Amino acid sequence: MPRKTSSKTKHPDPDPNQPLQQQTLVVAPGPNDRTVRLPSGDVVGVPESWTLLPPGDAGVTRRVKAAGPTWTMKERKGRREFSKGLWADDSQIQSAKASMESTRSTAQxxxxxxxxxxxxxxxxxxxxxxxxxxxxxxxxxxxxxxxxxxxxxxxxxxxxxxxxxxxxxxxxxxxxxxxxxxxxxxxxxxxxxxxxxxxxxxxxxxxxxxxxxxxxxxxxxxxxxxxxxxxxxxxxxxxxxxxxx
Known part of the structure; x- marks a missing residue:
């Protein structure tokens, strides 16, 4: 189930002096599956090597974010924002999933x-x-x-x-x-x-x-x-x- 977040949060605009792919951002869904909307309203394409990690697995999400950079995608509905997942390099996501699976397989x-x-x-x-x-x-x-x-x-x-x-x-x-x-x-x-x-x-x-x-x-x-x-x-x-x- 998508996670609700406060509607009062003001998400920062990207740093114009750095490539978007190197920044950790909060974005909104774009007009199609491979685009997102920046806080400024501009629509940009998702980097080719990136995939969307759906919400729901907090452990994997934390590890992907820690590896950075990522784009957290949120959609506003009324006075609420709902998490729609996390964009990141696919290798980064696969590594986080493998790491989490390994951890979860232990008796500890x-x-x-x-x-x-x-x-x-x-x-x-x-x-x-x-x-x-x-x-x-x-x-x-x-x-x-x-x-x-x-x-x-x-x-x-x-x-x-x-x-x-x-x-x-x-x-x-x-x-x-x-x-x-x-x-x-x-x-x-x-x-x-x-x-x-x-x-x-x-x-x-x-x-x-x-x-x-x-x-x-x-x-x-x-x-x-x-x-x-x-x-x-x-x-x-x-x-x-x-x-x-």
Missing amino acids: YAKAKAAAKARREEKQEEYVEDFHAAVVTFLNFHSAYAAIAQRFAVAVTKHATPVGSGTVARTQRIPIERRAESAVIAWMRHQTTAYDDMKIARVKGERREVRRQLAAQSRKLLQKYRSGESDAMQNCPLAKALRSH
């Missing part, structure tokens, strides 16, 4: 990879537990609905925490308490409202306003469970949604 590499996987899984398990607890804390349901809070937290956590899910729960930019709150509201938006079937006008700010209104409805619904209202579950879209999870 296999052991290190297994250890790294175990660490990631342990870290993920700890995060899932912490996130679940943060969701329960945010819900703050009355003791009469403690079981519902646990069930709700499990559903939200299961949806929001998988690695690579791209949900707000995976961001590190905001505290876990805010991640939990945002994840609950997002889950409710899709599970307890008609948001997914709404036809929202393509007007700037309209979708944000709809989400704000739905979030207010969701918070009002949550308040019934927090205050322990005896009829909170009667004809409740949350109770209905949880029955299917």
